Amino acid sequence: MPSPAASHHSSVNRQAGQPRFQAAVIGCSAGGLEALKIVLGALPPNLDIAVIVVAHTAHDGDHLLPSLLGNICKLPVSEARERDPVEPGRIYVAPPNYHLLIEPNRGFALSVDERVCFVRPSIDVLFCSAADAYREQLIGLILTGANQDGALGLKAVKDAGGYTLAQDPSTAYADTMPKAAIETGAVDRVLPLDALAADILRACTLSVES
């Protein structure tokens, strides 16, 4: 069995000037669209990591999410397509009613497995698989939401050596999800909604210079 791509990119082997982070995963639920607009809309067009989003949306308009976000983002936004390689400088959104996963070769995979925390797509499913694929090269962010999904996933990101963020619950439309993430003890930084994009950018920039 070939070793996963991640093992070729461990921090030990990382060369000077090579960015530490390759991807960011973002999860949100209730109130998520507004939060995503603020975070994703503030990311610059030259960002060189991939941004992968799971948003719980309970209605049939789910497939509109890429175009809703595409209108306000400087990076191209599209629905994640099964088997496509994850590319930097793009924002990907999970398709409605499928779990979105990252394979060890850093390509997208879908599943119709049971709902997790009553939802599909599940943030935990994306985050856990992305943590396996990217190890310490991953940023995880939990935004507003009214359930517990994402807490386990964010802990997996942290356990693999990644950088973890949560929206300050007091700035969240629904605070259950960021609170649950914070309670795992796996969150590196808790920041208000309007400071998150700048921190992601800071982390990406610092990791190139150091």
Next chain:
Amino acid sequence: MMDHAKIQEIEISLFLQALFLRHGYDFRDYAKASLKRRVLNIASAAKVDSVAELIPRLLHDRDYLAEVLAELSVPVTEMFRDPTVFKALRHTVLPRLATYPRFNIWQAGCATGEEVYSLAIMLEEEGLLDRAQIYATDINDNALQSAEDGIFPLRCLEEYQRNYQAAGGKAKFSDYYLANAGFFRIHERFRKKIVFAHHNLVSDGVFCEVQLILCRNVLIYFNNDLQRHVLKLFHDSLVRGGFLCLGTRESLRAVEAEKLFIPVNRDMMIFHKNGEAP
């Protein structure tokens, strides 16, 4: 030092090897990320600390296989899932089937049967059920048994009714089942048109000649090699101009499938066998 994730990867690989060598079920060419999740679910259900601890049980406890297969083969489906696909089948494919005096349909990976009953209902509404022979196959015998019983939880009924209407249903959904305490049962006349059978897409060959294959959201679990293998199997199973319907978000880009299939309706992932007119 080797980290936990790497060791876990070795354990999962050994577990799959044991499953194959002991029981002949080969999951080694499944997509890794979702398979890992399911193997970890099995470990968690067995309350063991590591996947390796499952291996002795898999080797020595005969009854354990069914439990493992039930977890690995993901029997998750619903009636008239993606109603627009059923609508497209009704308008694009069923008129072609109507040109045959008798025809065969194969649903591969039927899980607990919701989709194959949806199809049977649609065939009846188009006046084609009497001419149809439907085969529904899966590797999960527990799921097949449920499918054959045709009994589904009542709590799903409202959603299925909505799907049925969105799929262009021509009657009342309640014409097709009998409701009971907590369950509803699909009418006998549909059940007797369907042959439920054990078939493994990974290891078993062509078993009949069919005009239409439905295999939705099964190939997403396979790696490219296994996708290629299964698409070839479907190609060999279809008659001239036969139809294939896959899941709407599935990808055939990695496997040069255009040599085998040509899109009839790409959005709905309906194809016909290449090389002949539809």
